[in-house]
Amino acid sequence: MSAITAYNQTNPFTPMFGKVPAYMAGRERLIDEMVQAFELPDSNPNLCSIFVGARGTGKTALLTYLGYRAQQEGWIVADTTASRGMLDDILQRIGDAASHLLSADCSRKLTGIGVASIASVSWENNVASGNWRTKMNAIFSQLEETETGVVITVDEIDGDLPEVVELVTTYQHFVREGKKVALLMAGLPYKVSALLSGKSTSFLRRAARHDLGAIPDYEVYEAFRLTIEDAGKAIDNNALGLACEAIGGFPFMFQLVGYRSWNASRQDKTITVDHVQNGIQVARMEFEDRVLSATCSELSKGDMAFLKAMNREGQTPRDEIVKRTGKKSSWVSTYKKRLLEAGVIDEPVAGEFVFALPGAAEYLQEKR
Ligand SMILES: Nc1ncnc2c1ncn2[C@@H]1O[C@H](COP(=O)(O)OP(=O)(O)O)[C@@H](O)[C@H]1O
Numbered sequence: 001m002s003a004i005t006a007y008n009q010t011n012p013f014t015p016m017f018g019k020v021p022a023y024m025a026g027r028e029r030l031i032d033e034m035v036q037a038f039e040l041p042d043s044n045p046n047l048c049s050i051f052v053g054a055r056g057t058g059k060t061a062l063l064t065y066l067g068y069r070a071q072q073e074g075w076i077v078a079d080t081t082a083s084r085g086m087l088d089d090i091l092q093r094i095g096d097a098a099s100h101l102l103s104a105d106c107s108r109k110l111t112g113i114g115v116a117s118i119a120s121v122s123w124e125n126n127v128a129s130g131n132w133r134t135k136m137n138a139i140f141s142q143l144e145e146t147e148t149g150v151v152i153t154v155d156e157i158d159g160d161l162p163e164v165v166e167l168v169t170t171y172q173h174f175v176r177e178g179k180k181v182a183l184l185m186a187g188l189p190y191k192v193s194a195l196l197s198g199k200s201t202s203f204l205r206r207a208a209r210h211d212l213g214a215i216p217d218y219e220v221y222e223a224f225r226l227t228i229e230d231a232g233k234a235i236d237n238n239a240l241g242l243a244c245e246a247i248g249g250f251p252f253m254f255q256l257v258g259y260r261s262w263n264a265s266r267q268d269k270t271i272t273v274d275h276v277q278n279g280i281q282v283a284r285m286e287f288e289d290r291v292l293s294a295t296c297s298e299l300s301k302g303d304m305a306f307l308k309a310m311n312r313e314g315q316t317p318r319d320e321i322v323k324r325t326g327k328k329s330s331w332v333s334t335y336k337k338r339l340l341e342a343g344v345i346d347e348p349v350a351g352e353f354v355f356a357l358p359g360a361a362e363y364l365q366e367k368r
């Protein structure tokens with residue numbers, strides 16, 4: 001085959017943090033549930049949602065995607081990341097989103113408001129006196145006549161930031177006042193736990209919590225195959241099985257293995273076992289670099305002692321940890337909680353632990 005007629009399709013995988021993938025493996029039901037809330041918002045509990053997961057489980061991609069779906073349902077979306085200037089940023093984003101919708105002429109539900117008035121709401125409010133709640137109320141009252149709602153998404157939630165606390169407490173007032181508003185947040189498990197245990201944010205304990213756990217293999221299988229086929233190549237069944245095993249239900253690993261296997265296949269139309277084996281090798285190194293090392297650097301000696309007592313493969317019963325560490329049951333409870341919150345382990349069945357990050361057991365073994 002000459003170089004000109006050879007396959008040269010663009011790699012469809014997205015191994016970059018925050019990037020919305022071609023296929024959101026394993027999130028279909030969750031996405032449907034959320035879209036229903038945008039369609040029929042009346043006191044739907046999912047309008048206040050927290051997405052919880054370790055690094056690389058797809059929190060940012062999901063927030064971005066849900067924001068996009070909300071926009072399609074006529075909501076105005078303000079995407080932000082927890083930070084000092086977050087509240088101003090939200091006002092700004094609402095101004096931008098509203099004018100964007102209008103200029104793109106998707107403003108079915110916004111006909112009552114002029115471009116200028118919406119765009120100026122946020123701007124005027126930035127300079128006007130009054131706190132954030134007052135400024136937001138001014139926006140809501142303009143949007144009300146057209147029944148347009150506001151979705152606020154906050155990534156990398158952190159309860160130590162006063163702005164996050166202010167947002168959450170003010171949101172409570174919006175809800176009580178019957179505003180059409182949704183708050184979607186995402187964060188690492190231990191950050192979310194800290195936020196929920198705060199006094200002023202305790203009402204969030206009633207928010208809908210969605211844990212972004214491991215994606216079932218059959219979903220990985222399907223999404224991996226479709227990503228490749230839609231982009232113009234095919235994959236052997238054996239190669240697909242091998243890829244799924246290495247991915248271990250983990251979204252970031254899905255993209256790394258896919259990206260590297262695709263590249264390894266070069267001009268070939270079909271991705272084979274050889275290509276995937278090569279791909280996995282590179283993907284594992286990248287995963288160590290970008291996820292495992294960052295996660296493990298935050299672990300304490302106690303955490304490590306717990307992990308060391310775990311079986312490298314399959315589940316480890318709680319009793320085994322007690323026996324191997326020689327510690328008390330309360331010690332096991334403490335470290336179990338810490339490691340669950342760090343996203344390093346999972347407890348698929350009560351009292352049975354597994355590693356939650358693909359390759360974590362091997363990585364820790366090498367580090368010891
Ligand atoms: N459901 C999914 N299926 C496949 N890949 C995904 C999925 N969700 C996210 N990804 C990919 O995983 C990687 C990590 O996603 P990201 O949203 O940045 O994770 P987090 O914010 O939890 O760290 C990105 O490369 C993204 O494209």
Ligand SMILES: [Mg+2]
Binds near residue numbers: 059
């Ligand atoms: Mg993220």
